[in-house]
Amino acid sequence: MVPIIRKKVGDKMAFYKSAEDYYKEMTSTITDVDTSEHSLIYAALMPACYELSYQSLMLDEVTKRVFAKSALENGYYDDLRNRCLEMGIEQKLATTATGTIKITGKINSKLPSGVLVSTALGITYLTQSDVIVNSEGIGYTGIIASDKGSKYNANVGDVSLLPVKYEGIYGVTNESKIDNGYDDETYEALYQRYLTKVQTPATSGNKYHYKNWALEVTGVGSADAIPLWDKSNGLNGNGTVKVIITNSNYRAAGADLIKAVYDHIEEERPIGPIVTVVSAEELILNICAKIEFDSATYDSNTLKNNISSIVSDYLKNGVSLPKKLKEISIMKIGALILSATGVDDCTSVSINSSTVNIPIADNQLPVLGEVMFNVT
Structure with missing residues (x-):
């Protein structure tokens, strides 16, 4: 068998060689014999060349799976998890959001456990215990999200609908935020925890x-x-x-x-x-911009969502403590707005009514608030 020789491809080392390369090596010392594509020698050796080529390709894939960084970059997430487990780092799984709702109704009316309540957007929760409305016309019960993940987090007052009506029950609401629903830890976040531990x-x-x-x-x-x-x-x-x-x-x-x-x-x-x-303390950033866009193609709500999405991603990438952003650059926010889908031009930007950079204290967390824009 011809040995597999590691060769350099670009800036990386690679084991891979094509079947044709293997065949040329195998027949390089053969003279005065037909080695063309239609020869007996070609028919005899080429299947082995294809297998050798495949195995050399697999050797390259093995090197991508061995190291945490290359496993992340190439989508070998099981190998990334296993590498992290060797260091005692386990991927954090999604959690189910829980909270408390206030019930208003007729005195002594009952709302049983397992009742469905929801937000206006159709995010649903189940009550966790029976509730009897007290002499003041109110009652409280815990609720649990219908599934796991952060989409079940809710602001104050969001949980306000009772799809099925119950006698004597007037309404429900959550008086405090629900913010304990988390998604599965991303592989990027898992890798960063791995780096933090080993470095x-x-x-x-x-x-x-x-x-x-x-x-x-x-x-x-x-x-x-x-x-x-x-x-x-x-x-x-x-x-x-x-x-x-x-x-x-x-x-x-x-x-x-x-x-x-x-x-x-x-x-x-x-x-x-x-x-x-x-x-960390949230520092809410309300952004106002003067922009130009094609109103025949995009409506204002779509444009606002596009801008919010790109700015929110930027802020999230910059909150990792202690390497978080030290200030919010007006110019950077303007560039992000200009890069949002649908925006043709951005001529001015203010953050919290200011046109200078916003400093971020060590204990502060920049969070996008309201996005407003004027059309030129």
């Missing part, structure tokens, strides 16, 4: 250890640790650690997630330090 020296309870412990908790999207942070303790901050987190949707973390991170760190940390876990 930062997490030893003996140093700051990287606290960051890694926080990132292990389902629902945490990014984290940073600040040692010696509480200078008011009279010891120049010794023995204190602050951990700042966002949730997996790169929004402010809720109380339940903060407690889950705190409890996990308390189980893992060395004896001694006083740990404080807080959420």
